[in-house]
Amino acid sequence: MKSLLFVTLCFSTCPLMVVGRHPTCNFLLEVERDQAECLRRLREEDAAGSHKESGCKGVWDNIACWKQTEIGETVTIPCPRVLKTVFGRNGNISRNCTSAGWSDVFPNITSACGSDTSQDKLVFYVVVQTLYTLGHSLSLIALTTGSAIL
Numbered sequence: 001m002k003s004l005l006f007v008t009l010c011f012s013t014c015p016l017m018v019v020g021r022h023p024t025c026n027f028l029l030e031v032e033r034d035q036a037e038c039l040r041r042l043r044e045e046d047a048a049g050s051h052k053e054s055g056c057k058g059v060w061d062n063i064a065c066w067k068q069t070e071i072g073e074t075v076t077i078p079c080p081r082v083l084k085t086v087f088g089r090n091g092n093i094s095r096n097c098t099s100a101g102w103s104d105v106f107p108n109i110t111s112a113c114g115s116d117t118s119q120d121k122l123v124f125y126v127v128v129q130t131l132y133t134l135g136h137s138l139s140l141i142a143l144t145t146g147s148a149i150l
C-alpha cells in the first residue's frame with residue numbers, strides 16, 4: 001500500500017517533478033541517471049573498439065542496461081535500482097544472447113524484482129509498463145530541460 005501511494009505520487013507529479021527536481025520524489029530522475037550511465041558505458045565500449053559484428057548489441061531497454069554480449073552468453077544483472085528503491089528486493093535478472101538476438105528477460109522480472117503481495121504486484125506491473133512506454137518522453141524531457149538536469 002505504501003508503494004502504491006509512492007508511485008501514484010511520483011507519476012502524478014512527474015512532469016513538474018522532472019523539470020523542477022521535486023526533492024521528495026526522485027523516482028524518474030533515478031531512471032534517467034541509470035539511463036545516462038548506461039549510454040555512457042555503451043559508448044565507452046564502442047570507443048574502446050570492442051564492438052563486434054556478431055553477438056548482441058548493448059542496449060538500454062528503458063529499465064535496465066544490457067552490455068554487448070557474445071552469442072551463447074548469458075548476462076545477469078541486479079534488479080534495476082529504481083525497482084530496488086520501490087520494492088526493496090535484491091534479485092537478479094538475466095538475458096541470453098542467442099543467434100536470433102536477445103532473449104526475453106528471465107526469470108520473470110515480477111518474481112525476481114517485484115513484491116509478493118498482490119497489491120504490490122499490480123503496482124509493479126504498472127511501474128514496469130509505464131517505464132517501458134515512457135522511455136521516449138523521458139529522453140525528450142531530458143533534452144528539453146537539458147543542463148538543468150545534467
Ligand SMILES: *[C@@H]1O[C@H](CO)[C@@H](O)[C@H](O)[C@H]1NC(C)=O
Pocket residue numbers: 078090091092
Ligand atoms: C545476484 O548476483 C549476485 C552476484 O552475482 C549474487 O551474489 C547474489 O547472490 C545474486 N542474488 C540472487 C537473489 O540470486
Ligand SMILES: *[C@@H]1O[C@H](CO)[C@@H](O)[C@H](O)[C@H]1NC(C)=O
Pocket residue numbers: 074096103104106
Ligand atoms: C538461457 O540460457 C540458459 C543456458 O543456456 C537456458 O537454460 C535458458 O533456458 C535460456 N533462457 C532463455 C529465456 O532463453
Ligand SMILES: *[C@@H]1O[C@H](CO)[C@@H](O)[C@H](O)[C@H]1NC(C)=O
Pocket residue numbers: 108109110111
Ligand atoms: C510473471 O509472473 C506473473 C505472476 O507471478 C504473471 O502474472 C505474469 O504474466 C508473468 N509475466 C511474464 C512475462 O511471464
